[in-house]
Amino acid sequence: MDTNRDADRWEALADGTRRAIVACLADGPQAVGQLAAGLPVSRSAVSQHLKILKDAGLVEDLAAGTRRIYRLNPAALAALRDQIDTYWQRALAGYTEAAEAPTEEA
Amino acid sequence: MAHTDAATVRKQIVVDAPIEHAFAVFTGRFGDFKPPEHNMLGAPVAETVFEPKVGGHIIDRAADGSECRWARILAFDPPDRVVFSWDISPRWTIETDQAQTSEVEVRFYAESATRTRVELEHRHLDRHGPGWQAITGGVDGPEGWPLYLDRYAALMKEGR
Numbered sequence: 667m668d669t670n671r672d673a674d675r676w677e678a679l680a681d682g683t684r685r686a687i688v689a690c691l692a693d694g695p696q697a698v699g700q701l702a703a704g705l706p707v708s709r710s711a712v713s714q715h716l717k718i719l720k721d722a723g724l725v726e727d728l729a730a731g732t733r734r735i736y737r738l739n740p741a742a743l744a745a746l747r748d749q750i751d752t753y754w755q756r757a758l759a760g761y762t763e764a765a766e767a768p769t770e771e772a
Numbered sequence: 773m774a775h776t777d778a779a780t781v782r783k784q785i786v787v788d789a790p791i792e793h794a795f796a797v798f799t800g801r802f803g804d805f806k807p808p809e810h811n812m813l814g815a816p817v818a819e820t821v822f823e824p825k826v827g828g829h830i831i832d833r834a835a836d837g838s839e840c841r842w843a844r845i846l847a848f849d850p851p852d853r854v855v856f857s858w859d860i861s862p863r864w865t866i867e868t869d870q871a872q873t874s875e876v877e878v879r880f881y882a883e884s885a886t887r888t889r890v891e892l893e894h895r896h897l898d899r900h901g902p903g904w905q906a907i908t909g910g911v912d913g914p915e916g917w918p919l920y921l922d923r924y925a926a927l928m929k930e931g932r
Contacts, residue, residue, distance in 0.1 A: 746862045750781045750894050753807055758785050758892065760805025765787040765797040765888075 678722035684715045695737035779898040784891045794888035795851035795880050853879050862900055874899055
C-alpha cells in the first residue's frame with residue numbers, strides 16, 4: 667500500500683454520505699438499491715459515491731446475478747494482520763534470546 | 773479467496789532449549805520479550821504477569837500500580853501448549869466484548885532433549901470486526917482512521 671492510496675482513502679472518507687455508506691456496508695454487503703433506500707440521496711448519487719470508495723480501495727463489488735453487490739474491502743483486516751505479524755515477529759526474536767540464554771540453575 | 777489465512781498469523785521458531793525451559797520462558801518471562809511499546813497503560817510497564825492457570829490473565833502493571841488485563845488464559849498445559857485470548861482491539865485499546873477478540877495458541881514440540889520447536893498461531897483476527905468499528909464509531913476522531921492509517925503507514929515504512 668502506498669501513501670497515495672492512503673491519501674485517497676482519507677479523501678474518500680471525508681464525505682458524510684460516503685461515511686454513511688461505509689457504515690451501512692459494515693453491517694453486511696448490499697446492492698446500490700438497498701443502500702439508496704436507507705440514505706437520503708438518490709440511487710445515482712449512491713453509485714457515484716460507491717465508485718469513489720471503490721477507487722480508494724475501501725469497497726469492492728461482486729456480481730450477484732444481474733445486480734452488483736458492494737462490500738467493504740478487508741483492507742482493515744489486512745492492516746490488523748500486519749500489526750499482529752510484526753508484533754509476534756519481534757516477540758519471538760526476543761523470546762529466542764531469552765530461551766537460549768544460559769541459566770544459572772542449569 | 774484465502775480468507776482463513778488472512779485471519780490467521782502463524783509463526784514457527786526452533787530454540788536451543790529443552791521443552792520445559794522453552795515453555796517456562798515463554799509464559800514466565802513474557803514481559804521480557806514482548807515488544808515494549810505495545811501496551812495500553814499511560815505509563816511504562818514495570819512488569820508483565822502471565823498467570824499460570826486457566827482463568828488467569830496476562831497483566832501489564834505500571835510503576836504507579838495501574839494495571840491492564842489484556843488476555844485471558846484459555847488453556848495452560850505445560851510443557852506442551854498454552855492458549856490465551858487477545859482482548860486488544862485494532863486500535864490498541866482493551867476490547868471488552870469477548871465476541872470481538874481473537875486467540876493465540878502456542879505449542880511446544882521437543883525436537884530433541886535440547887531443542888524445541890515453538891509454533892504460534894494467532895487466529896480469528898476477523899472477530900475483531902475488521903476494524904470497521906473505527907469507521908462507524910469515530911472515523912473523524914484521533915482514535916479512528918487517522919491513528920489506524922498512521923500506524924499502518926509506519927509499519928510499511930519499517931520496510932518489513
